[in-house]
Structure formats: structure tokens, C-alpha cells
Amino acid sequence: MFSKLFLRICILKRKQHISYIDKQYFHVNIKESMLNLPVSRLKQFFKQQCLNVVEGYTCIIADCPICDNKMKESKLYINKTTGFFMCNKCKSMGSWDILEKFLSTQKSSERYKELNVLKDTCHLKENFVQIWKGVIKNSQSIVDMSLEEYEILLNNFSLPYVTQEDMSHLNCFYEKSANVLYFPLVGLNNSIVGYKSLTTHLKEEQTFPTFGVSGCIKYKQSHSKSDNVAVVVGTIEDLLALISKKSTHTIICLPYNLRNLPQQLLPYMESFKKLILWFGNDETSWYTVKQFAKKFNERRCYFVRPTDLQPRPTLAAKMNYDLKAILRNAQPVWHESIITFQELKEEILSDLLNIDKVQGVKWKRYPVLNQILKGHRRGEFTVLTGPTGCGKTTFMSEYSLDLAMQGVNTLWGSFEIRNVRLAKTMLQQMVGVPLDENLENFDLYATAFEKLPIYFMTFHGQQTIKVVMDVIEHATYVHDIAHVIIDNVQFMMGTTDSSKHVDRYYKIVVARNNFTSFETVLLCFRFWKQDDIVAKFRNFATKYNCHVSMIIHPRKERSDEELTTSSIFGSAKASQEADNVLIIQDKSLSSLRGKKYLQVAKNRYSGDLGVMLLEFDKSKLSYTSRLKGKQKSGEKDKSSSKKQRAEQTDEKTV
Numbered sequence: 001m002f003s004k005l006f007l008r009i010c011i012l013k014r015k016q017h018i019s020y021i022d023k024q025y026f027h028v029n030i031k032e033s034m035l036n037l038p039v040s041r042l043k044q045f046f047k048q049q050c051l052n053v054v055e056g057y058t059c060i061i062a063d064c065p066i067c068d069n070k071m072k073e074s075k076l077y078i079n080k081t082t083g084f085f086m087c088n089k090c091k092s093m094g095s096w097d098i099l100e101k102f103l104s105t106q107k108s109s110e111r112y113k114e115l116n117v118l119k120d121t122c123h124l125k126e127n128f129v130q131i132w133k134g135v136i137k138n139s140q141s142i143v144d145m146s147l148e149e150y151e152i153l154l155n156n157f158s159l160p161y162v163t164q165e166d167m168s169h170l171n172c173f174y175e176k177s178a179n180v181l182y183f184p185l186v187g188l189n190n191s192i193v194g195y196k197s198l199t200t201h202l203k204e205e206q207t208f209p210t211f212g213v214s215g216c217i218k219y220k221q222s223h224s225k226s227d228n229v230a231v232v233v234g235t236i237e238d239l240l241a242l243i244s245k246k247s248t249h250t251i252i253c254l255p256y257n258l259r260n261l262p263q264q265l266l267p268y269m270e271s272f273k274k275l276i277l278w279f280g281n282d283e284t285s286w287y288t289v290k291q292f293a294k295k296f297n298e299r300r301c302y303f304v305r306p307t308d309l310q311p312r313p314t315l316a317a318k319m320n321y322d323l324k325a326i327l328r329n330a331q332p333v334w335h336e337s338i339i340t341f342q343e344l345k346e347e348i349l350s351d352l353l354n355i356d357k358v359q360g361v362k363w364k365r366y367p368v369l370n371q372i373l374k375g376h377r378r379g380e381f382t383v384l385t386g387p388t389g390c391g392k393t394t395f396m397s398e399y400s401l402d403l404a405m406q407g408v409n410t411l412w413g414s415f416e417i418r419n420v421r422l423a424k425t426m427l428q429q430m431v432g433v434p435l436d437e438n439l440e441n442f443d444l445y446a447t448a449f450e451k452l453p454i455y456f457m458t459f460h461g462q463q464t465i466k467v468v469m470d471v472i473e474h475a476t477y478v479h480d481i482a483h484v485i486i487d488n489v490q491f492m493m494g495t496t497d498s499s500k501h502v503d504r505y506y507k508i509v510v511a512r513n514n515f516t517s518f519e520t521v522l523l524c525f526r527f528w529k530q531d532d533i534v535a536k537f538r539n540f541a542t543k544y545n546c547h548v549s550m551i552i553h554p555r556k557e558r559s560d561e562e563l564t565t566s567s568i569f570g571s572a573k574a575s576q577e578a579d580n581v582l583i584i585q586d587k588s589l590s591s592l593r594g595k596k597y598l599q600v601a602k603n604r605y606s607g608d609l610g611v612m613l614l615e616f617d618k619s620k621l622s623y624t625s626r627l628k629g630k631q632k633s634g635e636k637d638k639s640s641s642k643k644q645r646a647e648q649t650d651e652k653t654v
């Protein structure tokens with residue numbers, strides 16, 4: 001009886017397992033690609049329909065062809081990079097291919113029917129005003145509090161001292177029973193599109209909805225004139241610190257801190273002529289400033305240089321630094337082609353002062369790798385190879401998970417194994433226990449995993465490299481991806497689309513040289529095709545300042561020989577283009593006592609080479625060697641330590 005019940009629970013959990021991995025937001029949609037249209041062409045589409053159109057910083061702004069309005073009061077924002085559109089009046093949003101249909105000149109009755117259906121599909125489904133009303137149902141407005149209550153509240157949350165009047169401008173609410181503060185996020189037409197919440201027990205702010213929100217928290221000093229300048233910060237704490245010191249007129253608090261800048265927010269930000277980005281002086285802030293400035297349009301962006309004397313607003317306020325002076329000192333992100341030495345000097349100096357940040361994100365699980373590679377840096381290209389069955393995918397999975405757990409936004413292109421299996425491996429690596437034996441904690445694990453910034457590409461059937469690159473570029477823009485993994489390049493080359501090319505190629509070669517065998521030509525063709533893919537990813541890494549890790553099978557597969565950089569399949573192109581070459585050497589395949597290790601065979605950044613021992617723990621699917629003492633205590637009291645570990649991972653990822 002009990003066992004039957006247990007079995008049923010297991011099956012139920014397993015189903016949950018699959019369904020949660022299939023959740024939409026994990027995936028990168030193949031239909032969403034870059035716009036690949038010049039702005040002038042984009043404008044033409046609207047002009048053909050006699051619609052007004054102007055070019056903004058990140059979007060073009062036009063009369064909405066979806067609205068039925070004759071008054072032309074609507075504003076339609078079309079992202080210049082992706083073509084994603086949003087209307088402030090009819091609240092439609094969607095991808096360019098939908099909008100293109102509305103702009104098409106041929107009008108027939110069938111066409112109208114189709115457009116009417118489309119109109120419904122791109123209309124915003126959720127009513128955030130209703131949701132917001134529900135959220136604050138049991139809460140009290142800050143305005144209605146007594147001064148005493150208000151001061152207790154600030155103390156309780158250890159927030160910077162902001163007057164009750166200033167705080168009430170943010171229109172926030174306090175729910176006493178749950179001890180939560182709610183801040184509405186405002187978007188176009190000052191409508192509420194979501195909210196941020198702050199609790200005393202969780203350090204991080206929570207945001208609803210969890211992705212793609214079109215608003216932010218905006219503070220505007222009362223009676224201040226509008227100068228179209230805004231200071232942009234990531235957290236409510238930083239926002240309040242700036243308000244408390246009365247350091248500026250207008251402040252924007254981003255919805256997802258530095259994790260992601262949704263393209264849906266860009267229309268709202270169009271009205272600002274100057275944005276001063278003030279993040280922290282830590283590693284993530286260091287990288288994010290440049291990333292976000294690119295998305296906001298660098299030409300209007302300034303940033304507070306991350307130095308010890310210019311930490312994030314909260315710390316600067318605590319140290320009693322002059323916040324106004326720091327803001328006056330903000331530097332333009334955009335440099336004209338001629339850079340003065342003064343600017344270069346500052347850049348060099350700040351690089352030297354922040355050497356550990358320039359070196360990149362450090363792995364938590366591989367201290368040896370940190371010593372050799374120094375860290376994981378944006379804009380680089382890494383090649384991983386190793387004999388068949390040595391665990392390249394398993395290793396890359398943990399290697400990327402480690403970085404993702406530290407906030408590196410990651411996109412997986414897994415052509416070798418299915419996404420569900422990959423996500424399951426990562427989940428197990430994250431929690432460090434076999435999932436099947438710990439189904440009772442599955443929800444806890446899954447919730448923690450969902451919070452990691454990992455996305456999976458889904459491809460159905462063969463795709464050309466152009467389509468794949470388009471999807472990756474789009475995802476990198478939308479989700480602010482910092483690390484792309486391709487597993488593996490050979491699978492990506494496919495077989496079906498190449499065969500007809502090979503035939504053609506073969507005919508050309510044979511016409512010139514009768515002695516070449518078909519096999520040789522096929523190999524040549526594959527080399528040539530792989531080189532093309534490698535070159536495309538190399539350019540992508542540089543252009544988008546994104547790290548690309550690519551798995552490539554080796555050329556020779558004899559287990560008694562060590563692999564070298566020249567054993568990588570294909571021409572020498574891959575190892576030449578790579579900044580880092582990692583090789584898994586697997587002696588356990590040839591001898592019983594042989595060990596497995598990771599060899600750093602190329603390192604362009606520091607030149608250091610070396611090896612790291614890989615000890616595989618099957619229960620954790622992990623190559624991390626943990627302290628022996630810890631493992632022993634874990635065995636003694638299995639259940640409690642498991643729970644602890646789950647909580648630890650939970651904490652790390654929240």
C-alpha cells in the first residue's frame with residue numbers, strides 16, 4: 001500500500017520534473033531573431049502608410065497601425081535592434097513579423113480577418129492594475145502612516161533615512177502581517193506594470209513579473225524642473241540613498257537590478273536625453289555598465305567609474321561621500337574616434353586599480369582553474385576537447401553552472417543531448433545529491449534552479465548557421481547573455497543540408513583533379529564548414545563582448561595517446577582563433593589506475609598553462625573534490641546535511 005503510494009508520488013514528481021524544465025522562459029524561441037533591417041528601411045514601412053515616424057535612442061516611434069484611432073494619439077515604439085514593438089495606447093506588443101503584416105499595403109477582406117485575429121493575440125493579457133490591487137489588499141499606504149510608525153518601518157528594514165513625503169512619491173505600500181514593502185513599477189502612460197517587493201528576511205528584492213517587465217521605479221523630486229536627465233541604479237536601497245542625500249532630481253531604479261535589462265523597458269526610457277549609470281564597484285557592475293549602456297544607446301550614457309572612492313550609492317552615502325560631486329564626475333561611455341590621452345590614462349589607471357575585476361569571474365568549484373586562467377572573461381573564445389566518453393558535456397555543464405550561480409547570464413546550445421537531460425544534470429550538480437533519492441525536496445531544488453540565469457536554445461530539426469547565429473544574437477541582446485556554450489560544433493554542422501553542397505563541391509573538385517576520393521573531399525568540406533562556424537563565433541564573441549565556449553571532438557581517438565591542441569578536429573583554425581584551449585586527458589580509458597585531468601593547453605590572457613585533476617563524484621555528477629571531513633559528517637547524518645546543502649544552494653541563488 002505504502003509503496004504504491006510512494007510510487008505514485010514519484011511518478012507525479014517525475015512529471016513535474018519534465019514540465020518545469022519545459023517552462024517557456026527557460027527557452028529561447030527560434031522565431032525570435034534579430035531584425036536585420038536598417039533604420040531607414042524600417043521608417044519607410046510607416047511612411048508608406050502615411051504614418052508619422054521619428055527615430056529615438058533605442059526605438060523608432062510611430063503612429064500605431066494596430067489602434068483604430070483617427071486622432072493619432074498613440075505612440076508605437078519599435079526596437080531598432082530586434083523589431084519588438086509596444087503601443088502605449090492599445091497596449092499591443094509582439095515581434096516584428098506581426099507588425100509587418102499590419103504595415104503591409106495589400107488589403108483584402110481575408111487579410112482583415114487575419115489581422116483581427118492577430119490583434120487579439122498581441123494584446124496584453126494581464127491586467128496589472130488588478131494584480132496590484134490584489135497585492136496591496138492588506139497593506140497600508142506610506143502616506144497613511146503616523147511618523148512614528150514610519151520611522152519604525154525604516155529602522156526595521158534598515159533603509160536610508162528618507163522623509164515620509166519623499167517616500168510617498170514612490171507610491172509604496174507596507175503589509176504589516178508579512179512584513180513586506182511593495183513598490184509599483186511604472187511604464188508608459190504611468191501605468192502600473194508590475195512591482196518590486198522587499199522583505200526583512202530575504203536580502204534580495206523580488207520582482208513581479210519575473211521577466212520582461214516594461215516598467216521601473218521612478219522618483220522625481222517635487223517642484224524640480226524636468227531636465228531629461230536620470231540617474232539609473234539597480235536596487236531600492238541605492239535609490240533611497242540617493243533620495244536621502246537629495247543628490248539629483250530624477251532617479252530610475254531598474255526592475256531586475258543588474259541581472260537583466262528588459263527590452264520592454266526601453267520605450268519608457270526614450271524621453272531621457274542623458275542617463276547616468278551608477279552601479280557598484282564590484283565585478284558584475286563593472287561588466288554590466290558597458291552592457292546596459294550599449295542597450296540604452298551609449299551616446300546618451302554616462303557612468304560613475306567604479307573605484308574605491310566611488311562605490312554604490314548606499315555605501316557612498318554611509319561613508320558620507322559627496323554624492324553630488326560623484327555624479328558631476330560621471331564619464332561619458334561613448335568615445336569619439338579620437339580619444340584624448342587624459343581619457344586613456346584614466347581607463348588604464350582604473351584597469352590597474354581593478355586588476356582582479358579585469359581578470360574575470362572566478363570559479364567557486366575550481367580554484368586550480370582560477371590560478372591558471374585567472375577567471376572567466378567576456379569577449380573570449382574557449383575550445384574544449386577530449387576523447388569520446390570522457391565527460392566533456394558533464395564537465396562543461398558544471399563549469400558553466402558554477403559561473404551562472406555567480407550571476408553570469410548563460411545560453412546553452414546543446415545539439416548533442418536534449419535540454420531536459422542537460423537541465424537535469426545541472427540541477428543535480430547544483431544540489432549535490434542524486435535527484436531520484438531526494439524527490440521530496442524536488443520543488444525546493446527546482447525553485448532555486450529557476451532563479452539561475454540559464455537559458456536553453458531549442459532547435460527542431462536542422463538549422464542553417466545563419467538562423468542559429470540570428471537566434472543567439474537576439475537572445476544575447478534580450479537576456480544580456482555573457483556566456484554562450486555550443487555542444488558541439490560537429491552536431492551543429494549537421495548532415496542533411498551539407499550533403500547536397502558536398503555533391504556540388506565534389507563535382508567541382510573532381511572536374512579539376514580525378515585522383516581525389518569522395519571521402520577526402522567530404523573531410524575537406526567538413527573542415528571548411530567548421531572553420532566558417534568557428535570564425536562566425538569568434539566574431540560574435542568580440543562584437544557582443546560575450547564569452548563563447550565550444551566543444552569540439554578530437555581528430556584522432558586513440559586512447560593511449562595524449563591529446564594536444566593539434567588533435568582538435570578540423571584545420572588549425574579552431575586552436576588559432578581560441579583564447580583558451582581546454583583538453584580533458586583521460587588516462588582512465590587506457591589504464592585501470594589512470595586519472596582524468598583537465599589540461600589548459602592555451603591561455604592567451606596570461607600565458608599560464610597547467611593541469612587540474614578531475615575527480616568524478618557520480619552521486620553529484622560533479623568534478624569538484626570536496627573536503628573529506630565534510631563528506632564524513634554528511635554520511636553520519638544524511639537527511640539533515642542534505643537539507644542543509646539544499647538550503648545553502650537556495651541561499652546562493654536567491
Ligand SMILES: [Zn+2]
Nearest residue numbers: 064067087090
Ligand atoms: Zn496601438
